[in-house]
Amino acid sequence: MSRDEYSYVGKSIPRIDSRSKVTGEALFTADLKLPRMLVGKILRSPYAHAKILDVDVSKALSLKGVHAVVTGKDTAGEKWGVFRYTRDQQLLCVDKVRYVGDEVAAVAAVDEDTALEALSLIRVDYEELPGVFDCRSAIEPGAPLVHEDRPRNINVAVKIDVGDVEAGFKRSVLIREDTFAAEEDSYFMTENYAVVANPHADGSIEVWMPNASPHTKAKALSNALKLPLSQVNVRKITIGGAFGGRSDVFPAEFIACLLSLKSDRPVKLVYDREENSIATRMGHAMITTIKTGVDPDGAVLARDIVSYLDGGAYSSTGPIATSVPYLCHEQAYRLENVRFHGYRIYTNKPVRGMIRIHGRSFACGIDTQLDMIADELGIDPVAIRLRNARRPGETTPTGSYVASCGMVECIEKTAEASNFLEKREKRPPNRGIGMGINSVQTGFPLGIRGGSQAFIKFHEDGGATVVSGVVDNGQGNDQMLVQIAAEELGVALDDVRLISADTEVTPTDAGSYSMISTFGGGAAVKAAAEDARAQLFEVASEMLEADPSDLVARNRKIFVRGAPDVGIPIAKIVRKALILGRPIMGRGSFAPDVDQRREWISNPKGQLSQAFSFGATVAEVDVDPETGRVQALEVACAQDCGFAVNPMLVEGQFEGGVAMGGQGGMLGEEHRWHQGHVLNPSLLEYKIPIIKDMPAITPIIVETIDPGGPYGAKEAGMSVAMSAAQAYCNAVGNALGIYFNHYPLTPERILDAIEHKKPGIQTAWELEPARIIKSE
Amino acid sequence: MKKQLLSMTVNGEEVNLAVTPNTTLLEVLREDLGLTGVKEGCAEGVCGACTVLMDGNPVRSCLTLALEAGGADIVTVEGMATGGNLHPIQQAFIEHGAVQCGFCTPGMILASKALLDRNSDPSEDEIKTALAGNFCRCTGYRKILEAVSAASTGHTEPRRKE
Amino acid sequence: MRLPPFAYHAPDTLDKALKIKAELGASAPILAGGTDLLVHLKHRLASPAAVISLKNIRTLKGIEVGADSLVLRAGTPLREVAAHEGVIRNFPLLVKAVHSIGAVGIQHFRGTIGGNLCLTPRCLFYNQSLFWRTGKGQCHRTGGKDCLALKGSESCQAICSGDTVPVLAALSAQVTIASAGGMRTAPVAEFFTGKGESPFNMTPEEILTEIRIPLPWGPLSSSYQRLSFRSAVDFPLINAAVAAILDKGKVESFRLVISSAGPAPVILKELESAIKGQKPDPAMLQPVREAAIKAVEGAIIENASASKEYRVKLAAVAAVRAASEALGLENQPS
Numbered sequence A: 001m002s003r004d005e006y007s008y009v010g011k012s013i014p015r016i017d018s019r020s021k022v023t024g025e026a027l028f029t030a031d032l033k034l035p036r037m038l039v040g041k042i043l044r045s046p047y048a049h050a051k052i053l054d055v056d057v058s059k060a061l062s063l064k065g066v067h068a069v070v071t072g073k074d075t076a077g078e079k080w081g082v083f084r085y086t087r088d089q090q091l092l093c094v095d096k097v098r099y100v101g102d103e104v105a106a107v108a109a110v111d112e113d114t115a116l117e118a119l120s121l122i123r124v125d126y127e128e129l130p131g132v133f134d135c136r137s138a139i140e141p142g143a144p145l146v147h148e149d150r151p152r153n154i155n156v157a158v159k160i161d162v163g164d165v166e167a168g169f170k171r172s173v174l175i176r177e178d179t180f181a182a183e184e185d186s187y188f189m190t191e192n193y194a195v196v197a198n199p200h201a202d203g204s205i206e207v208w209m210p211n212a213s214p215h216t217k218a219k220a221l222s223n224a225l226k227l228p229l230s231q232v233n234v235r236k237i238t239i240g241g242a243f244g245g246r247s248d249v250f251p252a253e254f255i256a257c258l259l260s261l262k263s264d265r266p267v268k269l270v271y272d273r274e275e276n277s278i279a280t281r282m283g284h285a286m287i288t289t290i291k292t293g294v295d296p297d298g299a300v301l302a303r304d305i306v307s308y309l310d311g312g313a314y315s316s317t318g319p320i321a322t323s324v325p326y327l328c329h330e331q332a333y334r335l336e337n338v339r340f341h342g343y344r345i346y347t348n349k350p351v352r353g354m355i356r357i358h359g360r361s362f363a364c365g366i367d368t369q370l371d372m373i374a375d376e377l378g379i380d381p382v383a384i385r386l387r388n389a390r391r392p393g394e395t396t397p398t399g400s401y402v403a404s405c406g407m408v409e410c411i412e413k414t415a416e417a418s419n420f421l422e423k424r425e426k427r428p429p430n431r432g433i434g435m436g437i438n439s440v441q442t443g444f445p446l447g448i449r450g451g452s453q454a455f456i457k458f459h460e461d462g463g464a465t466v467v468s469g470v471v472d473n474g475q476g477n478d479q480m481l482v483q484i485a486a487e488e489l490g491v492a493l494d495d496v497r498l499i500s501a502d503t504e505v506t507p508t509d510a511g512s513y514s515m516i517s518t519f520g521g522g523a524a525v526k527a528a529a530e531d532a533r534a535q536l537f538e539v540a541s542e543m544l545e546a547d548p549s550d551l552v553a554r555n556r557k558i559f560v561r562g563a564p565d566v567g568i569p570i571a572k573i574v575r576k577a578l579i580l581g582r583p584i585m586g587r588g589s590f591a592p593d594v595d596q597r598r599e600w601i602s603n604p605k606g607q608l609s610q611a612f613s614f615g616a617t618v619a620e621v622d623v624d625p626e627t628g629r630v631q632a633l634e635v636a637c638a639q640d641c642g643f644a645v646n647p648m649l650v651e652g653q654f655e656g657g658v659a660m661g662g663q664g665g666m667l668g669e670e671h672r673w674h675q676g677h678v679l680n681p682s683l684l685e686y687k688i689p690i691i692k693d694m695p696a697i698t699p700i701i702v703e704t705i706d707p708g709g710p711y712g713a714k715e716a717g718m719s720v721a722m723s724a725a726q727a728y729c730n731a732v733g734n735a736l737g738i739y740f741n742h743y744p745l746t747p748e749r750i751l752d753a754i755e756h757k758k759p760g761i762q763t764a765w766e767l768e769p770a771r772i773i774k775s776e
Numbered sequence B: 001m002k003k004q005l006l007s008m009t010v011n012g013e014e015v016n017l018a019v020t021p022n023t024t025l026l027e028v029l030r031e032d033l034g035l036t037g038v039k040e041g042c043a044e045g046v047c048g049a050c051t052v053l054m055d056g057n058p059v060r061s062c063l064t065l066a067l068e069a070g071g072a073d074i075v076t077v078e079g080m081a082t083g084g085n086l087h088p089i090q091q092a093f094i095e096h097g098a099v100q101c102g103f104c105t106p107g108m109i110l111a112s113k114a115l116l117d118r119n120s121d122p123s124e125d126e127i128k129t130a131l132a133g134n135f136c137r138c139t140g141y142r143k144i145l146e147a148v149s150a151a152s153t154g155h156t157e158p159r160r161k162e
Numbered sequence C: 001m002r003l004p005p006f007a008y009h010a011p012d013t014l015d016k017a018l019k020i021k022a023e024l025g026a027s028a029p030i031l032a033g034g035t036d037l038l039v040h041l042k043h044r045l046a047s048p049a050a051v052i053s054l055k056n057i058r059t060l061k062g063i064e065v066g067a068d069s070l071v072l073r074a075g076t077p078l079r080e081v082a083a084h085e086g087v088i089r090n091f092p093l094l095v096k097a098v099h100s101i102g103a104v105g106i107q108h109f110r111g112t113i114g115g116n117l118c119l120t121p122r123c124l125f126y127n128q129s130l131f132w133r134t135g136k137g138q139c140h141r142t143g144g145k146d147c148l149a150l151k152g153s154e155s156c157q158a159i160c161s162g163d164t165v166p167v168l169a170a171l172s173a174q175v176t177i178a179s180a181g182g183m184r185t186a187p188v189a190e191f192f193t194g195k196g197e198s199p200f201n202m203t204p205e206e207i208l209t210e211i212r213i214p215l216p217w218g219p220l221s222s223s224y225q226r227l228s229f230r231s232a233v234d235f236p237l238i239n240a241a242v243a244a245i246l247d248k249g250k251v252e253s254f255r256l257v258i259s260s261a262g263p264a265p266v267i268l269k270e271l272e273s274a275i276k277g278q279k280p281d282p283a284m285l286q287p288v289r290e291a292a293i294k295a296v297e298g299a300i301i302e303n304a305s306a307s308k309e310y311r312v313k314l315a316a317v318a319a320v321r322a323a324s325e326a327l328g329l330e331n332q333p334s
C-alpha cells in the first residue's frame, strides 16, 4: 500500500502522551507518592578500590525514624550480570568496593533528612587498595586486579576473523594504520534515576523505575529476591529519556525492594544528578587501532582492527558493548576480509554501558581514516563512501543478510542537500564540511525476551484497548503503537487505549534497547490488530452477506470494498460478536528472524538482526583558530528508517541524534578524571548542548520498506546519532586540514592540534596502538 | 528548626502554610502542594527543569527558598491551562512535536511564557537566549524552537498540519 | 537535594541586617538572589546557623545616576542592571557582562549585582558534593591545610568567576561596605584578597551595600570578552575587560583587567602607562598578549574545566580581543 492510502501510519500526528506532558500531569517515578512511603538512600564507596573490613550500622538502626538498614549481609553477595557468564556485580558490596559510588549499604527512613543522617551514622572500615584507571595500565602484567579471577583485568575478549585479511593486504595498493581514542561519554537524560517499591500483603511487590525493558527488570528482581516472576510487578511510568542508559539492571532497584520488604512499607529512592552519573552507567572510553588496505579506487580490500574498551568495574552489557561498534561498521561498509579483536577491560571506574553513540573512537576512526585514504588517492569523500557502502541483498562479514538498505540514497541525499562537494571545494578559511555514515541493528536477540506479543480487546462502544509490553522511554513508542492499532482496526486514534510496559498485565517484549520497538513491538501490535480485524470481518461478513476478504475497516465502520456508504459501525459488530459468544480478542506476536545460535563471544556468526538501519550526516562548521571553539552552522542528516510510521517523530529522533551525537558527542561531551573520581558528574561541568549552540538541521527521511518490518519500518534516529559524530569530526578536520584521532574535539584538543599541526596525511596525535593481547 | 509561615499565590489560589526555612520553593510545590509538574533535574540551578514563574519572571525553584516567595505570585505548568483549554504555547508544543520524554517540557513552557508575555514576537535569537538555560536531551531543540515561534504573535504561516 | 538546617531572617532595614550580622558574623551569610549561595549550602560547603535575606531591604535595591557616578545598590537584580537606561548609555560593557552571566532563568531575575561581585571563588575540587569530597580529603576551605588542586599551595587558588568583576575593576568602580560600626569604601580592585579561603576584603560582620562606578570623564571606548565552553550557562573560562578613554585619536587612559584566572582579578598595570598618550596601533597588541600571559601564568592552576595551558592561551586571546575592540583595531592586522 502506498502512504496515501493509510489513515494514520505514515502521518505526522501529535503524540497521545504529549497532552499530559505539557500540563504537568504525567507522572515520573520521583513524582509518585504512596501512603506511609519511606525515603531510601544509598551509602556509596568514597574510594575507587578498597577492601571492606567492617560495616557497623547499629547507630543508624537506632536513629529515630529509621525503618530499615541493609548491607551486603542481607544480600549474601547476590550478583548481577547480563549474561550468566558475566555475573560479577554484587548488589550490595560484601568484600570489596571497586569504584567511587559502589553500593555499600542503604537505609529507609521517614524523610530525607533522617535518611541522610542515618547514612552518616553508618561506619565502614575500608582498607584502600591501589586502583587501575585506564586500559593500558590495567592490562600491564602485575597491575592491581579489579576482579581477582580476571587476569590482566580482561573482562571480555571478542574475536572475529572473516576472509583472508593478509591476502587482502597483499593485494592493496595503499595500507594505513592509525589509532583513535575517545574519552568516556554519558547519557545525562534529564530525569534522574529513581525507584519506588511497594510490597503487598500477598507477598507480591510493585516496582516503578525508568527502564528500557520492564520484563528484564522483573526477571532480574525475581531472581535476586527469590520471588516468583508473577509476584514482581514492574509498572508503567513516564520515563525521562534513556539513550541506552536505562537498559541494564541496577542494584538500586534491588535495594529499594529489600528496604521495602524489610520495613513493610513503600520505599522511594531518588538519585541525585551525581548518582545518576556515577552509579547508573556511562559510556566506555575506547582506543581503536585500524589498519586498512584499499585498491586504487579506494575499495577496502582488508581491515584489521583492535579495540580496547574501558569497561569500568563490572561487566554490564560487556560482550554486546565490545562487539557492537565493530558490527555497526561491518553493516555500513562492504568488507570481505576483516579481523577484529575487541577487549573490554576492567578499571576502578563507574560501570559502562551502551550509549546512543557507542564507540566514538571506532566509528569516527573508520570515517576519518577513510577520508585520509581518499585524500591520498585523490578521491572525494562522497565517492569513497559510495564505493564501499553497503547495498541491499548483501551479506555482512559475520553472516547477516541485509534485506533492505538505503545507504547509497542517504549518502547521495545528504551530499545533495548540503551541496557537499561544492562547499568542500570552495570554502572560507577555517570552515569545513564533513560526512559520516553508519548503520545500526534493528533488534538483536536477548534470549526469550527477543520477541514481542500483544493483545487487543474491544469495548462495546467500538473502542479498543491494546495491551503490549513495549516501553516508551520518551521516543514515542506509545504513539507508534496506537497509530498502528488504529490503522489496522479502522477506528479513530482516540478510540484506542494503550496499556503497556506493565509486567503483571502485558506480555513480554524485547525492550526498547537494540532499536527493536517498532520492528518487533509494532509488528506484534499490528498482528494482534489484524487478528482482531479478521474476527470483526467474520462477524461482519455474516451481517453484510459478503466474503471477509472483500471487507474494509475504516472510519469506525466495516464495509465492502468500494461501498463505504453501506458499512456497519464497528461498535455494532462488537456487540453482535458478544451476543454470538465470539467476543473480539486480538492476539499477535513477533519473533525476530535471527540465528538463535549466534553468540557474542563463542559464536559471532549468523543472522544478528532481522533488519538494519542506515544513515548519513553532513555537518558544516566554523572553527575559531585562536580558541579552538567550533560553531556548527548546518547539518543535513538522512536515515533509512524503512518506513516512517510518524515522520514528525522520526524527524525529532534525527534532530535529537544530531544534538547528542554530533554537537554534544563530538564537540564536548566527555568525563574528566582525577584517579577514580569523575571531575564532572554535574550538568554544569559535563557539556551537553544547549539551544543557543545548535545549528540548523535538515532531516531527510529515506524509506526502503523493509520486507520484515511493520509497513516496512525499521528504526529511527540511531544511525543519525552515530553518523553525526563522524560528520562533525570530519568537518572540523576539513576546516583545519587536520585528521583528528582523539575525541571529543574539545576546543582544547583542537587548539593543541592546530599548534602541533603536522605536514602530510597523518593523524593529529601519535597514539600508542592497541595490540592483540597475547595471554588470551 | 522552627517553621515559619508562608503565604503566596500559586496558580491563582492563595496558599498558606508553615515551612522550615531550609525548604526550597521546589520542595513546597512538589511535596506540600502536589505540583509535580515542577521537575528536579539537577537541584543546582543548571538544567531549568524546575523553572516556575515568580511574579511573571522565570526563576529556578530549586535555588529559591520557599520563604523568599512569600507574597509572590507563582505559576507552575499546572496553572497554564484555563478551563480545560490549553495555553497556546502548550498547544504549539504538542502540535510541533516539541515534546519527547517530556521531562524538560514544563520548564521549557514556562520559560517560553515568560518570554512571550514580555515580547510577543521574538526573533529566533531571542528565543534561543530566553531558553538557553533550559536543557533538553531528546529533541535537539529544533521542534521546541518551532513551537515557540508558532506560539508567538508574529507567526502568520499556517500551523503545521497532517 | 536537601539544604542543611538554618534560621531565616528577612530584616526590612539595613540596620537590622547589620545588627544580626554583628551578632552572627560568618555563621549568617547574606542571601541575595541565592543562585550561588544555595548551591554551596546543598553541597554542604557551608552549614550556617542562619541566612539573612536582602529581600525586604528596599534601600539595597535600585540604580541611580549622579553627577559623577552611577550607583548600583548591591541587591539590584541583574536584569534591572542590564535594562537600565543609564547603564546602557554609559557602560555597554557592563550590559554585555551581565548578559553573559549564566542564563536568563538562572540569574537574570533572582541573581544580583552584589552577589555577582561576592560570588564564591570556584574550584573543580571544591564545588563538588559532600559525597564527592569525602574520599578526597579536606582543602584550605573545607577545614584542611592543603590545596587539592595544587599540592603544597599556601592558600586556596579557587577562581574568581563573576562576569562583572573585570568590568567593574576596569571601570575603577568603588564598593561601599557597611557594618554596625559604619560605612567604608574601597576600590573594586582592592576588594579581592587573592586568597580563595577569604577572598574579599570584607569582615564577616560587613555587608556590601553598593557599587559606585565613576562616569567616564571622556569618550569611553570599552570591551568585554569572555570565553566559555557553551555560549550560555557556563562560567567563564577566562574573561577580560578594557575601559579606555579615546579622545581625538589618542588613548587618554587604558585599563585592562583579566579575571577568572585565580582568586582575584588581574589588572595589567604596566600596559596603562605604555599605551597612554599613544595613537591606537596594532603594534600595541603584541605587548598586550605578552603582558596577559605573564600576568596569568602565575595565577592559573589546574582547577577548572579546562587545562591550565589552555586557559593561559585563552587569557591572551581575551586580552588581545578586548584591547583591539576597545582601541578600534579589530579589522587591522596585528
Ligand SMILES: Cc1cc2nc3c(=O)[nH]c(=O)nc-3n(C[C@H](O)[C@H](O)[C@H](O)COP(=O)(O)OP(=O)(O)OC[C@H]3O[C@@H](n4cnc5c(N)ncnc54)[C@H](O)[C@@H]3O)c2cc1C
Pocket (backbone or CB within 6 Å): A684, B044, B045, B046, C029, C030, C031, C032, C033, C034, C035, C036, C037, C038, C039, C074, C075, C078, C100, C101, C102, C103, C106, C107, C110, C111, C112, C113, C114, C115, C116, C117, C118, C119, C120, C161, C162, C163, C164, C206, C207, C208, C209, C233, C234, C235, C236
Ligand atoms: C548554573 C549556574 C550558572 C552560573 N553561571 C554564571 C556565570 O556564567 N557567570 C557568573 O558570574 N555567575 C554565574 N553563576 C553564579 C551566580 O548565579 C551569579 O554570579 C549571580 O550573580 C550571583 O548573585 P546572587 O544574588 O544570586 O548571589 P547569592 O547566591 O545570593 O550570593 C553569592 C555570595 O555572595 C554573598 N553576598 C551576596 N550579596 C552580598 C552582599 N550584599 N554583601 C555581602 N555578601 C553578599 C552571599 O553570601 C554568597 O556567598 C551561575 C550559577 C549557576 C547556578
Ligand code: FES
Pocket (backbone or CB within 6 Å): B039, B040, B041, B042, B043, B044, B045, B046, B047, B048, B049, B050, B051, B060, B061, B062, B063
Ligand atoms: S532542578 Fe533546578 S535547575 Fe535543574
Ligand code: FES
Pocket (backbone or CB within 6 Å): A190, A240, A241, A474, B098, B099, B100, B101, B102, B103, B104, B105, B135, B136, B137, B138, B139
Ligand atoms: S523532551 Fe526529553 S528532555 Fe526534553
